[in-house]
Amino acid sequence: MAKRKHNRARNKILERKAGIKPGSLLIPAEAYAPRFFxxxxxxxxxxxMELKTYQELLQRVNSRPDARHWIDIRGYADQAMLEQLIIDFKLHPLQMEDVINDYQRPKVEEFGENRLFMITRMLRWSPEFRTLDDIQLSLFTGPNYVLSLQSDYGDCLDPLRERIRIGKGIIRQRPAVYIAYAILDVVLDYYFPVIADIGIYIEELEQEVLRQPNKATLSQILDLKNELIKLRRITWPERDLMNEILRMDEDTIPENLKVYFRDAYDHAVQLIDLVDNHREMASSLVDLYMSTVSNRMNEIMKVLTIISSIFIPLSFIVGLYGMNFSHEDPETGKVFPHSMPELYQPYSYPILLGLMFMLIMLQLYFFYKKGWFRSF
Incomplete structure (x- = not known):
């Protein structure tokens, strides 16, 4: 059930209706009621503070024009509020449509008077289901505010909120666009532990492949490869987002702030390298699985070959002495000189068993000297 839910979230973009008016705000049925921070x-x-209504939020922002504001709206199951948000903050309906249809690739757009619209994706690794969950975070920057919108109540931005609370660093002294950078930086920082968890999972799969590979292991490897493809599809646009910001005019992004975005760009490049390394490791797991299965099959075939090699001469002896040729003519009593006289010896049966046992021991000794038992 959880897997089906994950797949539905991944394919949201495929569920959009064709022919609708551009900028239409279609609220998903699973959207949460908005909370205002x-x-x-x-x-x-x-x-x-957390405010109960959007009007209270707007009144608070307008009452302090001398301050910088981080307006954080979580959940968007209120179409009237979103439409009013477009009017009050002079947003484009197409931008709000991208916010609601929340499976957009990371991007940045410049609009209005040096204002920015950015989309990034927050990542979470589910240890239980071994899946990668991503949540869209949309940002709008203004002269003295950053407006963030997300579909879920939980996020990875608590460390940044704590820095603002205690006044650590220079974040309170910088313009609003620096807050947007800080948000993007924290989002990218959380990619690293996610990738580290995936690396640990790859090592676990490698040990499982070496220890006891089965079809479930192969299925897990293939699912992991799909998750890594998804991760790569997210990290590359994150790098492009930072690169696009670095190319913007100084009026939009001051030169003294570009050094911070350049550092975030370096983080994005490192993430891409790590993701590519993990993809190669996951691909090598498939080869390792096939090699391990093939080796185990070879061991099985070796055991069967040894057993067959032992019983082939025994079967020949048993078949030879199982032929019912008479030792003498039943009518005349004449003894045939070229028959099997040993069949009628008093100790022929135990002698034959002893010879067969000695033959088995000789074969086992021969196989041992050839090293056939060393890998068992």
Whole structure:
């Protein structure tokens, strides 16, 4: 059930209706009711609150034009609120459509008076289902605010909120676009532990392949390869997002802030290298699985070959002495000179068993000297 839910989330973009009016706000049925959070601060003050309604949020923002605001809206199951948001913050309906249809690739767009619209994706690794969950985070920057919208209540931005609360660093002294950078930086930082968890999972699969490979192991490897393809599809646009910001005019991104975005760009490049390495490791797991299965099959065939080699001469002896040729003519009593006289010897049966046992021991000794038992 969880796997089906994950696949539905992945294919949301395929479920969009054809022919609808551009900019139409189609609220998904599973959308959460919105919650409104506000952090207002400057060098000398800080306020943080959760507000009950959008009107209270807007009133708080307008009452402090001297402060910088981080407007954080989580959940968007209120179409009227979203439409009012477009009017109050001068957003384009197509941008809000991208926010709601929340399986967009990471990107950045410049609009209005040096304002930015950015989409990034927050990652989570599910240890239980071994799947990669990603949540879209949409950002709008203005002269004194950053507006963030996401579909879920939980995110990875608590470390940044704590930095703002205690006034650590220079974040309260920087313009609003620096807050957007800080958000993107935290999102990218959380990619590294996700990739580390995937690396641990790859090592676990490798040990399982070497220890006891089966069809379930192969299925897990193939599922992991799909998750890594998804991860690569996210990390590459994140790098392009940072690269696009670095190419913007100084009026939009001041030169003294580009050094921070350049650092985030370096992080994105490192992430791409790690993802590519993990993809190669996952591909090598398939080869290792096939090699291990083939080796186990060879061991089985070796055992069967040894058993067959032992019983082939025994079968020949038994078949030879199982032929019912008479030793003498039943009518005349004449003894045939070329028959099997040993059949009628008193100890012929135990002698034959002893010879067969000696033959078995000689074969086993021969196989041992050839090293056939060393890999068992």
């Amino acid at each position: 506000l952090m207002s601060f400057n060098e000398g003050m800080f306020e943080e």
